[in-house]
Amino acid sequence: MIFLLTSGILTTLILTLSWFFIRRQGRSDRAPAQSASTILETKESAEKITYWRISGIPEDCDKDKLIDFLRKHDNSLKIDLSDLSLFPGCYSQKQVGVLRTKGIPESFQRIKPEGDYVSISGLSTGGVTIDRNFYNLTPLNRPEGGNSIVDVVAVTGLAGHAFGSWRNRESGKMWLQDFLPNDIKNIRVLTYGYNSNLIGNTVDDTLQDQRSNLFIQLLNVRNTAEVAILTMIIP
Known part of the structure; x- marks a missing residue:
């Protein structure tokens, strides 16, 4: 799922790990997402x-x-x-x-x-x-010139970790930090962390709670009252 937040010419793009990793898996130094416990x-x-x-x-x-x-x-x-x-x-x-x-x-x-x-x-x-939990938003690069046109916010799945799930176990490279800013210029890369631990078949906080907190964090980062939200489903 991709959430697109627009404020003027600024765009916030949230990528869940499934879609973008599939597009990048052709490079040997990118690895599938891994769980926090792993x-x-x-x-x-x-x-x-x-x-x-x-x-x-x-x-x-x-x-x-x-x-x-x-x-x-x-x-x-x-x-x-x-x-x-x-x-x-x-x-x-x-x-x-x-x-x-x-x-x-x-x-x-x-x-x-x-x-x-x-x-x-x-x-x-x-x-x-x-x-070491990386809860809420964590920046992972320094945009060239100090300005970014697009924010890319990565959100891991359940039982994942905001930093560890995007890291290659063999090379130790963290894709969002080590590669993505070089591949796409003028972006700010952030990762979003939340309590994704599984307890039996449940999570401590509901998905609705996590969704609300994510939007609050994005609004705080953008710090603007005029934000349009467009939600798109990627099959």
């Missing part, structure tokens, strides 16, 4: 790599400064510049970071995929927060 919690995940989202990063903070800050919080943290990506935030002027670690750092041990996070004071007013 990606995040099994020993088969690529090199036991874990991805973390860091929110609340000041606009003027660069990678070096953020890594120094994190190492002061946990001196056992073994990361370098290639393990960190910084993107403009979609809710405020602050940046969002995606951090890659091998294994789980000691200070991150209590952060669970289901929704826990840690807050670290300093660096900015209110500090920064670190999670």
Whole structure:
């Protein structure tokens, strides 16, 4: 299903994983979507790599400064510049970071995929927060020139994960972050996370709740009162 939100010349395009992955599966480095339990919690995940989202990063903070800050919080943290990506935030002027670690750092041990996070004071007013659930919207690229014409928002299916389900288990590449912005210019790529865990045959929140929250998040990102919504069904 594709939801198309239009505000002036700006268009928000939400792609569910089924349609777009089918179109891209001809490239060997794209893999089918994988569940959160497979990606995040099994020993088969690529090199036991874990991805973390860091929110609340000041606009003027660069990678070096953020890594120094994190190492002061946990001196056992073994990361370098290639393990960190910084993107403009979609809710405020602050940046969002995606951090890659091998294994789980000691200070991150209590952060669970289901929704826990840690807050670290300093660096900015209110500090920064670190999670691994990627709930709500997370930006995954820095549009050229700082402007984008189209927003591509990926929504995983039930029992999926907003980041892990789009990642190739063998190569470790994350398609939305590593390839899509290079294939299509002038777009902003975001992934939408929600509690998709299956409990028996049910989900904690109803699909209607998830749908409503998604639209609220999109309206907050667009920050406009004049938004037209067009829904199209892809067979």
